[in-house]
Amino acid sequence: MKYLSLGDTDEIAASCHHLEIAGTGVVLDAGMDPNQDGPAALPPFYLLNERPVDHVVITHAHHDHLGSVPVLMRRIPHARVHMSRPTALLADVLLPSSARLQRRRMREGSTNAEPVFDVETVEALSYIYEGHALDTDLDFSGLKATARLTARFYHAGHVLGAIGVYLEAEEFGQRRRFFYTSDTNLSPQVIQPGGDYPEGPIDVLLLESTLGADPEAELTTRKAEEKRFGKAIADVIGRGGSVLAPVFALGRSQEVLALIDRFKKRGVIPVDVPVYTAGQARALSGVYDNTRFTSPRHDPDFEVFNVDQSRVPNSRPRLDETLREPAIY
Numbered sequence: 001m002k003y004l005s006l007g008d009t010d011e012i013a014a015s016c017h018h019l020e021i022a023g024t025g026v027v028l029d030a031g032m033d034p035n036q037d038g039p040a041a042l043p044p045f046y047l048l049n050e051r052p053v054d055h056v057v058i059t060h061a062h063h064d065h066l067g068s069v070p071v072l073m074r075r076i077p078h079a080r081v082h083m084s085r086p087t088a089l090l091a092d093v094l095l096p097s098s099a100r101l102q103r104r105r106m107r108e109g110s111t112n113a114e115p116v117f118d119v120e121t122v123e124a125l126s127y128i129y130e131g132h133a134l135d136t137d138l139d140f141s142g143l144k145a146t147a148r149l150t151a152r153f154y155h156a157g158h159v160l161g162a163i164g165v166y167l168e169a170e171e172f173g174q175r176r177r178f179f180y181t182s183d184t185n186l187s188p189q190v191i192q193p194g195g196d197y198p199e200g201p202i203d204v205l206l207l208e209s210t211l212g213a214d215p216e217a218e219l220t221t222r223k224a225e226e227k228r229f230g231k232a233i234a235d236v237i238g239r240g241g242s243v244l245a246p247v248f249a250l251g252r253s254q255e256v257l258a259l260i261d262r263f264k265k266r267g268v269i270p271v272d273v274p275v276y277t278a279g280q281a282r283a284l285s286g287v288y289d290n291t292r293f294t295s296p297r298h299d300p301d302f303e304v305f306n307v308d309q310s311r312v313p314n315s316r317p318r319l320d321e322t323l324r325e326p327a328i329y
Helices: 069-075 087-106 118-127 222-238 250-265 280-290 316-321
Strands: 002-005 015-020 024-028 055-057 080-084 129-132 151-155 164-173 174-182 206-207
Touching: 015 164, 015 174, 024 164, 024 280, 055 069, 069 087, 080 087, 087 118, 087 129, 087 280, 118 129, 129 222, 250 280
Parallel strands: 024 055, 055 080, 080 129, 174 206
Antiparallel strands: 002 015, 015 024, 151 164, 164 174
């Protein structure tokens, strides 16, 4: 077994790993660094030139794990691209959006970097994504495999469609078992249950360590933070103010909407306080709702768009009008 990290390890950046096991090469994630533009945002894919790449696995649809797939596939068009079925649906929304954003930033002068891919490239690629169900054995054996390589996806509990990847093969007369958690969350959220890991044994564990040894995080519980968040909203609304909740479009946005719905039903905040949503989060919430019976959920009947919400007004006069009354944005 040979391992190579192609991404930064000290902070959120372009996540990418290469694993060679029993003659088969697997790339785990192909992200873009959200703090960089153009080629500087990409993993150093040239390091793969002398290594086998039979399969690419995308663990979830956040930009730092998905964003450079079009560039990678331009270099290795023969590789098969695997992900969960919800992630494939999310990729069809997020990658074209990334292409448009790169073009707009260059046009507006906020960057000098040329876009690394365009909308047409992304739309042509979408048909090659292989969406798989959880807990199903997949044959990942490569062209020069010396033994069968088996893969299995596990629910990671991070965002919709997020998976951990288990790989197993016989190498030099011994079973080799590898598990990559990617971004993971073992604690239940409002919409999704906590992550699911293989029982083992595992020979090599590659895991996320964000906040893994953070003193503040170790003393924080989700229940306490939810209570604090609800009280903060109630305090602001109670004094006639408006709440701005900046959230990632994928994952956090849907969870916060579900929390607001819970706060209203439990009487933490007034039922009639308006909620406004905007941007890409609305499109991604549609994917959440459309996959609620086919991906892990606490309550498959819950729909994000059943949470009472309106689109943030586009015109300044209409926005000024909404700001005169307490609301959540």
